[in-house]
Amino acid sequence: MTEWNSAESYDTRVSNISTGSGGYTGPLLNCSTVDNDADVDELTGDGDLDWFFATLGQDLTDQESDETLTPI
Numbered sequence: 647m648t649e650w651n652s653a654e655s656y657d658t659r660v661s662n663i664s665t666g667s668g669g670y671t672g673p674l675l676n677c678s679t680v681d682n683d684a685d686v687d688e689l690t691g692d693g694d695l696d697w698f699f700a701t702l703g704q705d706l707t708d709q710e711s712d713e714t715l716t717p718i
């Protein structure tokens with residue numbers, strides 16, 4: 647959570663946490679490390695910039711145009 651709450655930009659934080667760039671050494675979050683399940687989920691992030699992990703065509707999100715959705 648330290649990286650996510652850092653002063654880096656949203657795009658840099660997503661990149662660092664998904665790839666280990668920028669000196670980030672914590673657990674990676676990407677389509678290889680986040681598992682899908684068979685359940686239909688509704689993911690809501692409201693007004694802040696959120697990063698969604700969802701199965702396209704199954705899970706529902708309130709993703710906005712400036713937010714990342716990583717398909718799983």
Ligand SMILES: [Ca+2]
Nearest residue numbers: 683685686687
């Ligand atoms: Ca699901």
Ligand SMILES: [Ca+2]
Nearest residue numbers: 691692693694
């Ligand atoms: Ca949001």
